[in-house]
Amino acid sequence: xxxxxxxxxxxxxxxxxxxxxSVFAALAILPFILLVSSSFTExxxxxxxxxxxxxxxxxxxxxxxxxxxxxxxxxxxYGITFVVTIIGTGLSLLIGPMLAWTLSxxxxxxxxVLSFMVFFTMLFNGGIxxxxxxxxxxxxxxxxxxxxxFPTLLFxxxxxxxxxxxxxxxxxxxxxxxxxxxxxxxxxxxxHIVLPLSLPILATIGLMVGLGYWNxxxxxxxxxxxxxxxxxxxxxxxxxxxxNNLSSLAGNAGVGEALAKMPGSSIRMAxxxxxxxxxxxxxxxxxxxxxxxxxxxxxxx
Numbered sequence: 604x605x606x607x608x609x610x611x612x613x614x615x616x617x618x619x620x621x622x623x624x625s626v627f628a629a630l631a632i633l634p635f636i637l638l639v640s641s642s643f644t645e646x647x648x649x650x651x652x653x654x655x656x657x658x659x660x661x662x663x664x665x666x667x668x669x670x671x672x673x674x675x676x677x678x679x680x681y682g683i684t685f686v687v688t689i690i691g692t693g694l695s696l697l698i699g700p701m702l703a704w705t706l707s708x709x710x711x712x713x714x715x716v717l718s719f720m721v722f723f724t725m726l727f728n729g730g731i732x733x734x735x736x737x738x739x740x741x742x743x744x745x746x747x748x749x750x751x752x753f754p755t756l757l758f759x760x761x762x763x764x765x766x767x768x769x770x771x772x773x774x775x776x777x778x779x780x781x782x783x784x785x786x787x788x789x790x791x792x793x794x795h796i797v798l799p800l801s802l803p804i805l806a807t808i809g810l811m812v813g814l815g816y817w818n819x820x821x822x823x824x825x826x827x828x829x830x831x832x833x834x835x836x837x838x839x840x841x842x843x844x845x846x847n848n849l850s851s852l853a854g855n856a857g858v859g860e861a862l863a864k865m866p867g868s869s870i871r872m873a874x875x876x877x878x879x880x881x882x883x884x885x886x887x888x889x890x891x892x893x894x895x896x897x898x899x900x901x902x903x904x
Contacts, residue, residue, distance in 0.1 A: 635883075642666070642872035649868045665873040673842065677877065679831070680838040683748070685881075687834060688816040691752045695762070695812045696805055703766030704797055709776065718767065725760040735825055750826030751834055756815045762808050769804040770797065817882060839874040846870065 633656070641654050645662035652659055670677065705711060706718050728734070734754065744750035774797055782792050798805070823837035833841065 635879075638872055638875055638879075642869055642876050644869060646869045662869070665869040668870060669842070669873055669877070673838075676830075676833075676838060677835070680833050680835040681881070683751075683832060684817060684835040687748060687751045688813055690748075691757055691816045692809055692813040694752070695757050695759075696809050698757070699759075699762055699808070700766050700770075700798065700801065700805065701793070703763050704770055704793060706763070707767045707770035707774070718764075721760045721763050725764075731825070738826060745826055746829045746832060747826075748832065751819070751822045751832070752816075754822050754826065756812060756819060756822075759812075762812070765808060766801075766804060769801060773800060814882065818878075835878055839878060842874065843871065 636656050637654055640656050640658050641649060642665055643661055643663060644655070644658040645660040645664070648658075648660040648662075702717075702721075706714050706721070708714060729737075738750065738754050739745045742749070742753070744753060778796065779792055782796055787795075818836060820834065820836035820840055823832075823834050824840075827833065827837065830838075830841075
C-alpha cells in the first residue's frame with residue numbers, strides 16, 4: 604500500500620516537473636520562432652501590423668537582399684568566425700587550466716599571491732585606450748586574426764577561478780601523491796589524471812568561451828578594419844550601419860522608392876538568424892559531450 608501511494612506521488616511529482624520544464628522550454632523557444640517568422644515577413648507588414656509567430660505576408664526579400672550582393676563575404680566571415688572560435692576556445696582550454704591547476708596546489712608557496720593577482724584583474728583594468736595601445740604597439744595584433752583571439756576572451760580571471768575551485772574540490776591531494784609514488788611526473792598527472800577528472804568544468808567553460816568568441820564583435824571593432832578579416836558579427840554590423848546610412852538619404856531625390864523597398868526590421872531579424880543558426884545546429888552535439896563529461900566526472904571514491 605505504501606509503495607503504491609509512493610509510486611503515485613512520484614508520478615504526480617514527475618508530471619509537475621515535466622509541465623514546469625515544458626513551460627520554461629516554450630519560453631526559450633518562442634523568441635526564436637518569432638525571430639524566424641519576422642525575418643520571413645514583408646517589411647511593410649511588420650511596420651503596419653507588428654510581429655507575429657506566423658508570417659502574415661510571407662517574403663524572403665530580406666535574405667535575398669542579404670545574400671545577393673554579400674553572399675561571398677558572408678561565407679568568408681563564417682569561415683573566419685569558425686577559425687577564431689576553434690583556435691580561441693582550444694587555446695583557452697589549454698592555457699587556463701594549467702594556470703588554475705598551479706594556483707590550486709597547496710604545496711606551491713606563491714599560489715595565494717598569484718590568485719590575488721588573477722582576482723585583481725576581475726575588479727580593475729587599465730581601460731580601453733591603454734589596452735588598445737598595448738595590443739597594437741607592443742603585440743602588433745592590428746588587422747590580424749590574433750586581434751580577434753587574444754585581447755578579451757582568451758585570458759579571463761573568472762574562468763581561472765572556476766577552474767581553481769573545481770580542482771580544489773574534486774582533485775584530492777592524496778590522488779596526486781599516489782601517482783607520484785607510482786613514478787608519475789607533473790605533466791603525466793596533469794594530462795592523465797587532472798584533466799580527465801575535470802571534464803564537466805572543461806565542457807562548461809569551453810561552451811561559454813566558444814559562444815563568447817562566436818558572438819564577439821568588439822575585438823573586430825577595435826583591432827580589425829580590413830574587411831577581409833571581418834568576423835560574422837562584425838560584418839553583419841557593418842551591413843546594419845550601411846542600411847542606416849542609406850536610410851538617412853531617404854529625403855534625397857531618386858532614392859525614396861528604392862529605400863522604401865529596402866528591408867529594415869526584417870533584415871535585422873534575418874541577420875540574427877544567420878548569426879545564431881550554426882550555434883543552434885551544433886549545440887546538441889556539444890550538449891551530448893557536456894552530459895557525457897558530467898557522467899564521467901561524477902564518479903567518486
